[in-house]
Amino acid sequence: MDNQSQPNCPSWHDDVRRVAQGIRRRVLEHTVKNNGGYLSQACSSAEMLATLYLKVMNVGPVERPLVPPPFPGVPGPNNPNSFTGAIFNGPKAPHLDRFILSPAQYALVVYAALIELGRMDPDGLNQFNKDGSTVEMIGAEHSPGMEVMTGSLGQGLSQAAGIAMARKLRGETGRVWVFMSDGELQSGQNWEALQAMSHHKLDNMGIYVDVNKQQCDGPICSVMNMDPLAERLASFGARVIEVNGHDLDALAAPAELERDGRPLVVLADTDPCAGMPILQSRIPKLHYVRFVNEDERQRYQSFLADFCR
Protein backbone atom coordinates (compact mmCIF):
# COMPACT_ATOMS: atom_id res chain seq x y z
CA MET A 1 0.00 0.00 0.00
CA ASP A 2 2.90 2.32 0.75
CA ASN A 3 4.09 1.85 -2.79
CA GLN A 4 0.79 2.61 -4.37
CA SER A 5 1.77 6.17 -5.22
CA GLN A 6 5.37 5.42 -6.07
CA PRO A 7 6.31 5.69 -9.73
CA ASN A 8 8.30 2.97 -11.49
CA CYS A 9 7.54 0.32 -8.93
CA PRO A 10 8.35 -3.23 -10.08
CA SER A 11 5.65 -5.23 -11.82
CA TRP A 12 5.35 -7.84 -9.05
CA HIS A 13 3.98 -5.08 -6.84
CA ASP A 14 0.76 -5.07 -8.84
CA ASP A 15 0.30 -8.79 -8.34
CA VAL A 16 1.03 -8.57 -4.62
CA ARG A 17 -1.37 -5.67 -4.18
CA ARG A 18 -4.09 -7.46 -6.11
CA VAL A 19 -3.67 -10.62 -4.03
CA ALA A 20 -3.51 -8.66 -0.77
CA GLN A 21 -6.66 -6.76 -1.61
CA GLY A 22 -8.34 -10.02 -2.58
CA ILE A 23 -7.38 -11.59 0.77
CA ARG A 24 -9.02 -8.71 2.64
CA ARG A 25 -12.13 -8.82 0.47
CA ARG A 26 -12.64 -12.58 0.76
CA VAL A 27 -12.13 -12.67 4.52
CA LEU A 28 -14.45 -9.67 4.95
CA GLU A 29 -17.04 -11.33 2.75
CA HIS A 30 -16.73 -14.53 4.75
CA THR A 31 -16.99 -12.66 8.06
CA VAL A 32 -20.14 -10.83 7.01
CA LYS A 33 -21.72 -14.01 5.67
CA ASN A 34 -20.90 -16.17 8.69
CA ASN A 35 -21.16 -13.52 11.39
CA GLY A 36 -17.59 -14.10 12.42
CA GLY A 37 -14.03 -14.43 11.23
CA TYR A 38 -10.37 -13.70 11.76
CA LEU A 39 -10.64 -10.37 9.98
CA SER A 40 -7.91 -8.32 11.64
CA GLN A 41 -5.39 -11.08 10.82
CA ALA A 42 -6.28 -10.67 7.14
CA CYS A 43 -5.67 -6.94 7.40
CA SER A 44 -2.34 -7.25 9.17
CA SER A 45 -0.89 -10.09 7.11
CA ALA A 46 -2.31 -9.60 3.59
CA GLU A 47 0.84 -8.02 2.17
CA MET A 48 3.09 -10.45 4.07
CA LEU A 49 1.39 -13.58 2.71
CA ALA A 50 1.08 -12.16 -0.80
CA THR A 51 4.77 -11.16 -0.84
CA LEU A 52 5.84 -14.52 0.57
CA TYR A 53 4.03 -16.46 -2.14
CA LEU A 54 4.76 -14.15 -5.05
CA LYS A 55 8.24 -12.85 -4.32
CA VAL A 56 9.99 -14.49 -1.38
CA MET A 57 9.26 -18.20 -1.62
CA ASN A 58 10.49 -20.39 -4.44
CA VAL A 59 7.50 -22.73 -4.52
CA GLY A 60 6.34 -24.73 -7.50
CA PRO A 61 3.06 -24.16 -9.31
CA VAL A 62 -0.14 -26.17 -9.09
CA GLU A 63 -1.61 -27.33 -12.39
CA ARG A 64 -4.97 -25.74 -11.76
CA PRO A 65 -6.78 -24.35 -8.73
CA LEU A 66 -7.29 -27.35 -6.47
CA VAL A 67 -10.64 -28.29 -4.95
CA PRO A 68 -9.96 -29.17 -1.30
CA PRO A 69 -10.45 -32.94 -0.97
CA PRO A 70 -12.77 -34.16 1.80
CA PHE A 71 -11.26 -35.28 5.10
CA PRO A 72 -9.54 -38.63 4.42
CA GLY A 73 -9.52 -39.81 8.05
CA VAL A 74 -6.77 -39.24 10.58
CA PRO A 75 -3.27 -40.48 9.70
CA GLY A 76 -2.42 -43.92 10.97
CA PRO A 77 -0.78 -47.20 10.01
CA ASN A 78 -4.00 -48.39 8.38
CA ASN A 79 -4.92 -45.23 6.51
CA PRO A 80 -3.01 -44.95 3.23
CA ASN A 81 -5.25 -42.06 2.11
CA SER A 82 -4.14 -39.30 4.44
CA PHE A 83 -2.46 -36.30 2.85
CA THR A 84 -1.27 -32.85 3.82
CA GLY A 85 -2.36 -29.45 2.54
CA ALA A 86 1.17 -28.89 1.21
CA ILE A 87 -0.16 -30.03 -2.18
CA PHE A 88 -1.56 -26.50 -2.51
CA ASN A 89 2.01 -25.17 -2.28
CA GLY A 90 3.16 -27.12 -5.33
CA PRO A 91 5.44 -30.16 -5.59
CA LYS A 92 8.20 -30.98 -3.12
CA ALA A 93 11.70 -30.92 -4.57
CA PRO A 94 15.20 -30.43 -3.16
CA HIS A 95 15.54 -26.99 -4.73
CA LEU A 96 12.06 -25.76 -3.83
CA ASP A 97 11.03 -23.91 -0.69
CA ARG A 98 8.49 -25.04 1.89
CA PHE A 99 5.86 -23.05 3.75
CA ILE A 100 4.84 -23.72 7.35
CA LEU A 101 1.93 -21.83 8.89
CA SER A 102 2.60 -21.60 12.61
CA PRO A 103 -0.57 -19.92 13.94
CA ALA A 104 -3.22 -22.26 12.51
CA GLN A 105 -5.76 -19.61 13.53
CA TYR A 106 -4.68 -17.77 10.36
CA ALA A 107 -6.05 -20.60 8.23
CA LEU A 108 -8.93 -18.53 6.81
CA VAL A 109 -6.46 -15.88 5.68
CA VAL A 110 -4.25 -18.51 4.01
CA TYR A 111 -7.27 -20.06 2.28
CA ALA A 112 -8.20 -16.64 0.90
CA ALA A 113 -4.61 -16.15 -0.23
CA LEU A 114 -4.53 -19.54 -1.99
CA ILE A 115 -7.68 -18.64 -3.93
CA GLU A 116 -6.23 -15.30 -4.97
CA LEU A 117 -3.01 -17.03 -6.02
CA GLY A 118 -4.91 -19.47 -8.22
CA ARG A 119 -3.89 -22.39 -6.03
CA MET A 120 -7.33 -23.16 -4.59
CA ASP A 121 -10.70 -23.25 -6.27
CA PRO A 122 -12.83 -20.31 -5.04
CA ASP A 123 -15.61 -22.72 -4.07
CA GLY A 124 -13.19 -24.25 -1.57
CA LEU A 125 -13.98 -21.52 0.91
CA ASN A 126 -17.64 -22.61 0.96
CA GLN A 127 -16.41 -25.75 2.74
CA PHE A 128 -15.00 -23.68 5.61
CA ASN A 129 -15.91 -25.24 8.96
CA LYS A 130 -18.30 -27.69 7.29
CA ASP A 131 -18.56 -31.24 8.63
CA GLY A 132 -16.29 -33.66 6.78
CA SER A 133 -14.29 -30.88 5.12
CA THR A 134 -10.55 -30.25 5.31
CA VAL A 135 -11.06 -26.50 5.13
CA GLU A 136 -11.15 -26.33 8.90
CA MET A 137 -11.52 -23.27 11.09
CA ILE A 138 -8.25 -23.90 12.95
CA GLY A 139 -6.24 -25.43 10.13
CA ALA A 140 -4.66 -28.86 10.52
CA GLU A 141 -2.03 -30.66 8.43
CA HIS A 142 -4.69 -31.72 5.89
CA SER A 143 -5.98 -28.16 5.44
CA PRO A 144 -5.10 -26.24 2.27
CA GLY A 145 -1.64 -24.68 2.48
CA MET A 146 -0.70 -26.45 5.70
CA GLU A 147 1.79 -29.25 6.21
CA VAL A 148 2.10 -29.92 9.95
CA MET A 149 -0.04 -29.70 13.09
CA THR A 150 0.39 -26.23 14.52
CA GLY A 151 -2.87 -25.31 16.27
CA SER A 152 -1.19 -25.92 19.62
CA LEU A 153 0.97 -22.82 19.46
CA GLY A 154 4.69 -23.30 19.79
CA GLN A 155 5.01 -26.54 17.85
CA GLY A 156 5.18 -25.08 14.34
CA LEU A 157 8.64 -23.59 14.65
CA SER A 158 10.16 -26.75 16.15
CA GLN A 159 8.66 -28.96 13.45
CA ALA A 160 9.83 -26.56 10.75
CA ALA A 161 13.30 -26.66 12.32
CA GLY A 162 13.27 -30.46 12.16
CA ILE A 163 12.34 -30.26 8.48
CA ALA A 164 15.09 -27.68 7.87
CA MET A 165 17.63 -29.83 9.73
CA ALA A 166 16.76 -32.85 7.58
CA ARG A 167 17.07 -30.74 4.42
CA LYS A 168 20.40 -29.36 5.56
CA LEU A 169 21.70 -32.88 6.29
CA ARG A 170 20.65 -33.88 2.77
CA GLY A 171 22.30 -30.83 1.23
CA GLU A 172 19.07 -29.50 -0.28
CA THR A 173 19.11 -25.89 -1.44
CA GLY A 174 15.41 -25.16 -0.84
CA ARG A 175 14.52 -23.11 2.23
CA VAL A 176 11.85 -23.47 4.90
CA TRP A 177 9.68 -20.39 5.48
CA VAL A 178 7.61 -20.06 8.63
CA PHE A 179 4.79 -17.61 9.04
CA MET A 180 4.26 -16.64 12.69
CA SER A 181 2.31 -14.15 14.71
CA ASP A 182 3.88 -12.18 17.52
CA GLY A 183 1.58 -13.34 20.33
CA GLU A 184 2.58 -16.97 20.00
CA LEU A 185 6.18 -16.07 20.80
CA GLN A 186 5.10 -15.97 24.44
CA SER A 187 5.23 -19.75 24.38
CA GLY A 188 8.50 -21.15 25.69
CA GLN A 189 8.83 -23.86 23.08
CA ASN A 190 9.52 -21.22 20.42
CA TRP A 191 12.57 -20.10 22.36
CA GLU A 192 13.75 -23.67 22.71
CA ALA A 193 13.38 -23.91 18.94
CA LEU A 194 15.26 -20.67 18.33
CA GLN A 195 18.22 -21.74 20.43
CA ALA A 196 18.31 -25.06 18.55
CA MET A 197 18.08 -23.29 15.18
CA SER A 198 21.01 -21.07 16.15
CA HIS A 199 23.04 -23.94 17.59
CA HIS A 200 22.56 -26.08 14.49
CA LYS A 201 23.05 -23.05 12.18
CA LEU A 202 19.77 -23.46 10.33
CA ASP A 203 20.19 -20.49 8.01
CA ASN A 204 17.97 -22.33 5.54
CA MET A 205 15.06 -21.11 7.67
CA GLY A 206 13.27 -17.80 7.48
CA ILE A 207 10.53 -16.66 9.83
CA TYR A 208 8.11 -13.87 8.97
CA VAL A 209 6.39 -12.59 12.10
CA ASP A 210 3.15 -10.63 11.85
CA VAL A 211 3.80 -8.10 14.60
CA ASN A 212 0.21 -6.90 14.90
CA LYS A 213 0.55 -6.50 18.67
CA GLN A 214 -2.77 -8.27 19.26
CA GLN A 215 -3.75 -11.51 20.92
CA CYS A 216 -6.94 -13.21 22.04
CA ASP A 217 -7.33 -11.29 25.30
CA GLY A 218 -6.37 -7.93 23.77
CA PRO A 219 -3.19 -5.94 23.19
CA ILE A 220 -0.05 -7.98 23.81
CA CYS A 221 1.42 -5.31 26.07
CA SER A 222 -1.50 -5.80 28.46
CA VAL A 223 -1.60 -9.62 28.33
CA MET A 224 2.11 -10.48 28.53
CA ASN A 225 4.60 -7.95 27.35
CA MET A 226 7.39 -9.20 25.08
CA ASP A 227 9.38 -6.02 24.53
CA PRO A 228 12.04 -5.70 23.41
CA LEU A 229 11.17 -8.47 20.96
CA ALA A 230 13.87 -7.79 18.37
CA GLU A 231 16.59 -7.75 21.01
CA ARG A 232 15.29 -10.94 22.58
CA LEU A 233 15.33 -12.73 19.24
CA ALA A 234 18.78 -11.41 18.36
CA SER A 235 20.14 -12.52 21.72
CA PHE A 236 18.99 -16.05 20.84
CA GLY A 237 21.17 -15.93 17.76
CA ALA A 238 18.62 -14.93 15.14
CA ARG A 239 19.34 -12.48 12.34
CA VAL A 240 16.56 -10.01 12.96
CA ILE A 241 15.29 -7.56 10.36
CA GLU A 242 12.52 -5.13 11.28
CA VAL A 243 10.32 -3.91 8.44
CA ASN A 244 7.01 -2.21 7.77
CA GLY A 245 4.71 -5.16 7.16
CA HIS A 246 2.76 -3.34 4.47
CA ASP A 247 5.85 -2.15 2.52
CA LEU A 248 6.36 -4.65 -0.28
CA ASP A 249 10.02 -3.93 -1.05
CA ALA A 250 10.92 -3.94 2.63
CA LEU A 251 9.15 -7.29 3.07
CA ALA A 252 10.92 -8.85 0.08
CA ALA A 253 14.45 -7.56 0.77
CA PRO A 254 15.53 -9.81 3.69
CA ALA A 255 15.05 -12.95 1.58
CA GLU A 256 17.73 -11.66 -0.83
CA LEU A 257 20.41 -11.42 1.86
CA GLU A 258 23.27 -13.86 1.57
CA ARG A 259 22.87 -16.56 4.20
CA ASP A 260 25.28 -16.14 7.13
CA GLY A 261 24.68 -19.12 9.41
CA ARG A 262 21.93 -17.47 11.43
CA PRO A 263 18.22 -18.21 11.08
CA LEU A 264 16.46 -15.20 9.60
CA VAL A 265 13.61 -13.50 11.47
CA VAL A 266 11.67 -10.73 9.75
CA LEU A 267 9.64 -8.74 12.24
CA ALA A 268 6.90 -7.20 10.12
CA ASP A 269 5.30 -4.31 11.95
CA THR A 270 1.65 -4.35 10.91
CA ASP A 271 -1.63 -2.56 11.44
CA PRO A 272 -4.47 -4.96 12.31
CA CYS A 273 -6.92 -2.49 10.79
CA ALA A 274 -4.90 -1.86 7.62
CA GLY A 275 -7.21 -1.33 4.68
CA MET A 276 -10.29 -1.55 6.91
CA PRO A 277 -10.65 1.54 9.07
CA ILE A 278 -14.06 0.24 10.11
CA LEU A 279 -12.23 -2.19 12.43
CA GLN A 280 -10.76 0.65 14.47
CA SER A 281 -13.90 1.01 16.56
CA ARG A 282 -13.36 -2.53 17.88
CA ILE A 283 -9.94 -1.75 19.36
CA PRO A 284 -8.68 -3.27 21.68
CA LYS A 285 -10.63 -6.49 20.93
CA LEU A 286 -9.49 -7.47 17.46
CA HIS A 287 -8.58 -11.15 17.70
CA TYR A 288 -11.91 -12.45 16.37
CA VAL A 289 -14.68 -10.40 14.82
CA ARG A 290 -18.21 -11.37 15.74
CA PHE A 291 -20.90 -8.75 15.25
CA VAL A 292 -22.64 -7.60 18.40
CA ASN A 293 -25.93 -6.92 16.60
CA GLU A 294 -27.57 -6.78 13.19
CA ASP A 295 -26.74 -3.08 12.97
CA GLU A 296 -23.02 -3.70 13.11
CA ARG A 297 -23.34 -6.48 10.58
CA GLN A 298 -25.17 -4.10 8.24
CA ARG A 299 -22.38 -1.55 8.57
CA TYR A 300 -19.82 -4.19 7.58
CA GLN A 301 -22.13 -5.31 4.76
CA SER A 302 -22.15 -1.83 3.27
CA PHE A 303 -18.42 -1.47 3.88
CA LEU A 304 -18.01 -4.68 1.90
CA ALA A 305 -20.12 -3.28 -0.92
CA ASP A 306 -17.83 -0.23 -1.08
CA PHE A 307 -14.77 -2.45 -0.79
CA CYS A 308 -15.74 -4.46 -3.85
CA ARG A 309 -16.43 -1.39 -5.94
Add this chain to the structure above:
Amino acid sequence: MEILSKVHAKNLVQWAKDKPEVLVLSADLTSSTEIDLFRDTYPDRFLSMGIAEQNMLSFAGGLAREGLYPFIHTFAVFIYRRAFDQIAMSVAYPNVPVRMFGFLPGIMTPGGATHQAIEDIAVMRALPNMTIFECGDATDVESVLDVAHAVNGPVYVRMLRGEIPRLFHPSDKMQFGKARVIQEGTDITLLTTGICTEEAMRAVQVLQKRGLSIQHMHVTTLKPFDDPSVLEAAAKAKYGVITMENHSIIGGLGTIVAEVMAEAGLGKKLVRIGLKDTFVHGASKPYLMREYGIDAMALIAEVERLVDDRFGIAESELAQTYLAPVHSLAKAEAL
Protein backbone atom coordinates in the same frame (compact mmCIF):
# COMPACT_ATOMS: atom_id res chain seq x y z
CA MET B 1 22.92 -65.54 35.80
CA GLU B 2 24.88 -63.64 33.21
CA ILE B 3 25.17 -59.91 33.85
CA LEU B 4 26.00 -57.59 30.99
CA SER B 5 27.17 -54.01 31.06
CA LYS B 6 26.15 -51.13 28.79
CA VAL B 7 24.27 -53.42 26.45
CA HIS B 8 22.49 -50.64 24.55
CA ALA B 9 25.62 -48.54 24.05
CA LYS B 10 27.42 -51.20 22.04
CA ASN B 11 24.37 -52.73 20.44
CA LEU B 12 23.02 -49.43 19.07
CA VAL B 13 26.32 -48.62 17.37
CA GLN B 14 26.47 -52.03 15.74
CA TRP B 15 22.81 -52.03 14.77
CA ALA B 16 22.85 -48.52 13.25
CA LYS B 17 25.99 -49.18 11.22
CA ASP B 18 24.19 -49.69 7.90
CA LYS B 19 21.24 -47.40 8.70
CA PRO B 20 22.26 -43.87 7.71
CA GLU B 21 18.65 -42.71 8.09
CA VAL B 22 18.80 -43.30 11.86
CA LEU B 23 19.63 -40.20 13.92
CA VAL B 24 20.12 -40.09 17.68
CA LEU B 25 18.81 -37.08 19.62
CA SER B 26 20.05 -36.32 23.10
CA ALA B 27 18.74 -33.92 25.74
CA ASP B 28 21.95 -33.47 27.73
CA LEU B 29 21.92 -37.04 29.06
CA THR B 30 24.24 -38.58 26.51
CA SER B 31 26.31 -40.75 28.82
CA SER B 32 23.39 -41.44 31.13
CA THR B 33 21.41 -42.94 28.27
CA GLU B 34 24.38 -44.79 26.79
CA ILE B 35 24.60 -42.92 23.50
CA ASP B 36 28.13 -41.53 24.00
CA LEU B 37 29.61 -44.32 21.92
CA PHE B 38 27.12 -43.58 19.13
CA ARG B 39 28.03 -39.88 19.30
CA ASP B 40 31.73 -40.69 19.01
CA THR B 41 31.23 -43.25 16.24
CA TYR B 42 28.72 -41.36 14.08
CA PRO B 43 29.05 -37.66 15.02
CA ASP B 44 27.12 -36.60 11.91
CA ARG B 45 24.09 -38.59 12.98
CA PHE B 46 24.06 -37.34 16.57
CA LEU B 47 22.05 -34.22 17.35
CA SER B 48 22.55 -32.48 20.67
CA MET B 49 19.23 -30.81 21.56
CA GLY B 50 19.97 -29.51 25.06
CA ILE B 51 17.63 -29.51 28.04
CA ALA B 52 14.68 -28.59 25.84
CA GLU B 53 12.47 -31.63 25.39
CA GLN B 54 9.40 -29.89 23.99
CA ASN B 55 11.41 -28.62 21.05
CA MET B 56 13.20 -31.96 20.75
CA LEU B 57 9.97 -33.92 20.29
CA SER B 58 8.43 -31.54 17.73
CA PHE B 59 11.83 -31.23 15.98
CA ALA B 60 11.94 -35.02 15.79
CA GLY B 61 8.48 -34.94 14.23
CA GLY B 62 9.84 -32.64 11.52
CA LEU B 63 12.85 -34.89 10.89
CA ALA B 64 10.62 -37.94 10.66
CA ARG B 65 8.31 -36.26 8.15
CA GLU B 66 11.40 -35.91 5.96
CA GLY B 67 12.04 -39.65 5.98
CA LEU B 68 14.57 -39.82 8.81
CA TYR B 69 14.28 -41.96 11.95
CA PRO B 70 14.94 -39.91 15.09
CA PHE B 71 15.88 -42.02 18.12
CA ILE B 72 15.07 -39.88 21.17
CA HIS B 73 17.13 -40.72 24.24
CA THR B 74 16.47 -39.28 27.66
CA PHE B 75 14.93 -40.19 30.99
CA ALA B 76 11.36 -41.38 30.46
CA VAL B 77 9.77 -38.64 32.59
CA PHE B 78 11.26 -35.94 30.39
CA ILE B 79 9.68 -37.51 27.33
CA TYR B 80 6.05 -38.13 28.30
CA ARG B 81 5.59 -35.64 31.15
CA ARG B 82 7.53 -32.69 29.77
CA ALA B 83 6.51 -32.95 26.15
CA PHE B 84 3.15 -34.70 26.04
CA ASP B 85 1.35 -32.18 23.81
CA GLN B 86 4.33 -32.21 21.46
CA ILE B 87 4.28 -36.02 21.28
CA ALA B 88 0.52 -35.98 20.70
CA MET B 89 0.43 -33.38 17.92
CA SER B 90 3.90 -33.39 16.33
CA VAL B 91 4.52 -37.15 16.49
CA ALA B 92 1.50 -39.34 17.24
CA TYR B 93 -1.15 -37.55 15.16
CA PRO B 94 0.87 -37.67 11.92
CA ASN B 95 1.97 -41.25 12.78
CA VAL B 96 5.62 -40.51 12.05
CA PRO B 97 8.38 -42.98 12.99
CA VAL B 98 9.93 -41.26 16.00
CA ARG B 99 11.46 -43.84 18.38
CA MET B 100 11.43 -42.71 22.02
CA PHE B 101 13.73 -44.50 24.45
CA GLY B 102 12.65 -43.70 27.99
CA PHE B 103 15.21 -44.61 30.62
CA LEU B 104 14.70 -45.12 34.38
CA PRO B 105 11.23 -46.66 34.28
CA GLY B 106 9.44 -46.85 37.63
CA ILE B 107 11.68 -47.31 40.65
CA MET B 108 14.93 -47.71 38.71
CA THR B 109 16.48 -44.53 40.08
CA PRO B 110 17.26 -43.02 43.47
CA GLY B 111 16.62 -39.69 41.70
CA GLY B 112 13.22 -39.42 43.33
CA ALA B 113 9.74 -38.57 42.11
CA THR B 114 11.02 -36.07 39.53
CA HIS B 115 12.98 -38.82 37.79
CA GLN B 116 10.72 -41.84 38.29
CA ALA B 117 8.39 -42.73 35.43
CA ILE B 118 5.53 -44.43 37.26
CA GLU B 119 2.61 -43.61 34.91
CA ASP B 120 4.26 -43.44 31.49
CA ILE B 121 2.48 -46.50 30.10
CA ALA B 122 -0.88 -45.14 31.27
CA VAL B 123 -0.25 -41.81 29.59
CA MET B 124 1.37 -43.02 26.39
CA ARG B 125 -1.05 -45.84 25.67
CA ALA B 126 -3.91 -43.34 25.58
CA LEU B 127 -2.37 -41.82 22.45
CA PRO B 128 -3.70 -43.14 19.14
CA ASN B 129 -1.02 -44.57 16.80
CA MET B 130 1.41 -45.18 19.70
CA THR B 131 3.18 -48.51 20.08
CA ILE B 132 4.74 -49.39 23.46
CA PHE B 133 7.44 -51.90 24.35
CA GLU B 134 9.13 -52.64 27.67
CA CYS B 135 12.51 -54.28 28.11
CA GLY B 136 13.19 -56.72 30.94
CA ASP B 137 16.63 -58.11 30.19
CA ALA B 138 19.71 -57.82 27.98
CA THR B 139 18.16 -59.81 25.14
CA ASP B 140 15.17 -57.45 25.12
CA VAL B 141 17.48 -54.43 25.02
CA GLU B 142 19.36 -55.93 22.08
CA SER B 143 16.34 -57.05 20.10
CA VAL B 144 13.92 -54.18 20.73
CA LEU B 145 15.63 -52.08 18.03
CA ASP B 146 14.59 -54.41 15.20
CA VAL B 147 11.10 -54.81 16.63
CA ALA B 148 10.65 -51.06 17.02
CA HIS B 149 12.11 -50.24 13.64
CA ALA B 150 9.57 -52.44 11.87
CA VAL B 151 6.68 -50.37 13.28
CA ASN B 152 4.94 -47.95 10.92
CA GLY B 153 4.46 -45.12 13.39
CA PRO B 154 5.82 -43.77 16.68
CA VAL B 155 7.24 -46.10 19.31
CA TYR B 156 7.83 -45.63 23.02
CA VAL B 157 10.27 -48.01 24.74
CA ARG B 158 10.76 -48.44 28.49
CA MET B 159 14.50 -48.96 28.35
CA LEU B 160 17.14 -50.43 30.67
CA ARG B 161 20.76 -49.37 31.04
CA GLY B 162 23.88 -50.12 33.06
CA GLU B 163 24.28 -53.69 34.33
CA ILE B 164 21.44 -55.86 33.09
CA PRO B 165 20.79 -59.58 33.60
CA ARG B 166 20.27 -61.89 30.66
CA LEU B 167 17.10 -63.85 31.33
CA PHE B 168 16.49 -65.01 27.77
CA HIS B 169 18.98 -66.66 25.45
CA PRO B 170 20.23 -64.20 22.80
CA SER B 171 18.42 -66.26 20.17
CA ASP B 172 15.13 -66.03 22.11
CA LYS B 173 14.50 -62.48 20.95
CA MET B 174 11.73 -60.06 21.71
CA GLN B 175 8.95 -60.38 19.16
CA PHE B 176 6.21 -57.93 18.31
CA GLY B 177 2.98 -58.74 20.12
CA LYS B 178 4.21 -62.06 21.53
CA ALA B 179 4.69 -62.83 25.21
CA ARG B 180 7.43 -65.34 26.08
CA VAL B 181 6.49 -68.34 28.19
CA ILE B 182 8.96 -68.83 31.04
CA GLN B 183 7.06 -71.52 32.89
CA GLU B 184 3.96 -73.51 32.06
CA GLY B 185 1.23 -74.21 34.56
CA THR B 186 -2.50 -74.21 35.27
CA ASP B 187 -3.11 -72.96 38.84
CA ILE B 188 -2.14 -69.32 38.32
CA THR B 189 -1.28 -67.30 35.24
CA LEU B 190 1.41 -64.77 36.10
CA LEU B 191 2.08 -61.96 33.61
CA THR B 192 5.12 -59.79 34.26
CA THR B 193 6.92 -56.93 32.53
CA GLY B 194 10.29 -55.21 32.76
CA ILE B 195 12.40 -55.74 35.84
CA CYS B 196 9.54 -57.53 37.59
CA THR B 197 10.10 -60.60 35.43
CA GLU B 198 13.43 -61.37 37.06
CA GLU B 199 11.91 -60.79 40.48
CA ALA B 200 8.96 -63.05 39.70
CA MET B 201 11.24 -65.83 38.44
CA ARG B 202 12.82 -66.00 41.89
CA ALA B 203 9.45 -66.49 43.55
CA VAL B 204 8.05 -68.88 40.96
CA GLN B 205 10.93 -71.33 41.40
CA VAL B 206 10.10 -71.75 45.08
CA LEU B 207 6.31 -71.76 44.60
CA GLN B 208 6.63 -74.55 42.02
CA LYS B 209 8.55 -76.59 44.59
CA ARG B 210 5.63 -76.11 46.97
CA GLY B 211 3.40 -77.77 44.40
CA LEU B 212 1.84 -74.79 42.68
CA SER B 213 1.50 -74.92 38.92
CA ILE B 214 2.23 -71.47 37.54
CA GLN B 215 2.03 -70.21 33.97
CA HIS B 216 4.63 -67.39 33.92
CA MET B 217 4.80 -65.16 30.85
CA HIS B 218 7.03 -62.19 30.11
CA VAL B 219 5.17 -59.41 28.29
CA THR B 220 7.14 -56.92 26.18
CA THR B 221 4.51 -55.46 23.83
CA LEU B 222 2.12 -53.34 25.92
CA LYS B 223 0.39 -51.70 22.99
CA PRO B 224 -1.10 -53.16 20.91
CA PHE B 225 -2.08 -55.92 23.35
CA ASP B 226 -3.64 -58.71 21.38
CA ASP B 227 -1.50 -61.81 21.87
CA PRO B 228 -4.04 -64.67 21.91
CA SER B 229 -1.72 -66.85 23.99
CA VAL B 230 -2.08 -64.45 26.93
CA LEU B 231 -5.86 -64.78 26.99
CA GLU B 232 -5.62 -68.53 26.54
CA ALA B 233 -3.30 -68.71 29.54
CA ALA B 234 -5.64 -66.51 31.58
CA ALA B 235 -8.61 -68.70 30.68
CA LYS B 236 -7.01 -71.88 31.96
CA ALA B 237 -5.81 -70.46 35.29
CA LYS B 238 -7.59 -72.31 38.11
CA TYR B 239 -7.24 -69.61 40.76
CA GLY B 240 -6.82 -66.51 38.68
CA VAL B 241 -4.39 -64.13 37.03
CA ILE B 242 -1.65 -62.00 38.57
CA THR B 243 0.02 -59.08 36.84
CA MET B 244 3.28 -57.63 38.14
CA GLU B 245 4.81 -54.41 36.89
CA ASN B 246 7.22 -51.61 37.77
CA HIS B 247 4.50 -49.01 37.16
CA SER B 248 1.31 -47.73 38.71
CA ILE B 249 -1.46 -50.34 38.80
CA ILE B 250 -3.58 -47.67 37.08
CA GLY B 251 -3.15 -47.71 33.33
CA GLY B 252 -0.31 -50.19 33.03
CA LEU B 253 -0.11 -53.96 32.50
CA GLY B 254 -2.71 -54.67 35.18
CA THR B 255 -5.24 -52.37 33.58
CA ILE B 256 -4.48 -53.64 30.09
CA VAL B 257 -4.98 -57.25 31.15
CA ALA B 258 -8.17 -56.33 33.02
CA GLU B 259 -9.55 -54.76 29.85
CA VAL B 260 -8.89 -57.76 27.63
CA MET B 261 -10.13 -60.24 30.24
CA ALA B 262 -13.35 -58.31 30.73
CA GLU B 263 -13.95 -57.93 27.02
CA ALA B 264 -13.36 -61.65 26.51
CA GLY B 265 -15.83 -62.39 29.30
CA LEU B 266 -13.27 -64.26 31.39
CA GLY B 267 -14.73 -64.57 34.86
CA LYS B 268 -11.36 -64.92 36.55
CA LYS B 269 -9.95 -63.16 39.54
CA LEU B 270 -7.23 -60.63 38.74
CA VAL B 271 -4.55 -59.42 41.14
CA ARG B 272 -2.55 -56.37 40.09
CA ILE B 273 0.89 -56.02 41.65
CA GLY B 274 2.49 -52.64 41.06
CA LEU B 275 2.71 -49.18 42.58
CA LYS B 276 -0.64 -48.76 44.30
CA ASP B 277 -1.67 -45.33 43.02
CA THR B 278 1.24 -43.67 44.75
CA PHE B 279 4.31 -41.62 43.93
CA VAL B 280 7.55 -42.99 45.33
CA HIS B 281 10.72 -41.28 46.44
CA GLY B 282 14.45 -41.39 46.00
CA ALA B 283 15.97 -44.62 47.32
CA SER B 284 17.61 -47.83 46.12
CA LYS B 285 15.91 -50.30 43.80
CA PRO B 286 15.68 -53.18 46.34
CA TYR B 287 14.42 -50.83 49.04
CA LEU B 288 11.71 -49.37 46.81
CA MET B 289 10.66 -52.78 45.48
CA ARG B 290 10.25 -54.04 49.04
CA GLU B 291 8.70 -50.87 50.42
CA TYR B 292 6.12 -50.54 47.62
CA GLY B 293 5.40 -54.24 47.24
CA ILE B 294 6.72 -55.13 43.81
CA ASP B 295 9.34 -57.73 44.82
CA ALA B 296 9.38 -61.52 45.02
CA MET B 297 8.08 -61.60 48.60
CA ALA B 298 5.17 -59.36 47.65
CA LEU B 299 4.31 -61.75 44.86
CA ILE B 300 4.43 -64.74 47.20
CA ALA B 301 2.07 -62.95 49.61
CA GLU B 302 -0.41 -62.26 46.81
CA VAL B 303 -0.21 -65.86 45.60
CA GLU B 304 -0.95 -67.07 49.12
CA ARG B 305 -3.97 -64.80 49.30
CA LEU B 306 -5.22 -65.95 45.91
CA VAL B 307 -5.00 -69.67 46.64
CA ASP B 308 -5.88 -69.17 50.31
CA ASP B 309 -2.90 -71.11 51.61
CA ARG B 310 0.36 -70.40 53.40
CA PHE B 311 3.65 -71.76 52.12
CA GLY B 312 5.98 -70.52 54.83
CA ILE B 313 8.58 -69.34 52.36
CA ALA B 314 11.55 -67.55 53.87
CA GLU B 315 13.40 -64.97 51.87
CA SER B 316 16.57 -67.03 52.21
CA GLU B 317 14.98 -69.69 50.04
CA LEU B 318 14.75 -67.37 47.08
CA ALA B 319 17.40 -67.50 44.42
CA GLN B 320 19.79 -64.61 44.59
CA THR B 321 18.83 -61.63 42.50
CA TYR B 322 21.47 -59.53 40.92
CA LEU B 323 21.79 -56.12 42.53
CA ALA B 324 23.61 -53.53 40.49
CA PRO B 325 25.64 -51.21 42.69
CA VAL B 326 24.44 -47.61 42.77
CA HIS B 327 27.95 -46.40 41.99
CA SER B 328 29.31 -48.36 39.11
CA LEU B 329 31.43 -47.95 36.01
CA ALA B 330 28.39 -49.03 34.00
CA LYS B 331 26.58 -45.80 34.77
CA ALA B 332 27.62 -42.24 34.10
CA GLU B 333 26.18 -41.05 37.38
CA ALA B 334 24.58 -42.48 40.49
CA LEU B 335 21.08 -41.50 39.31
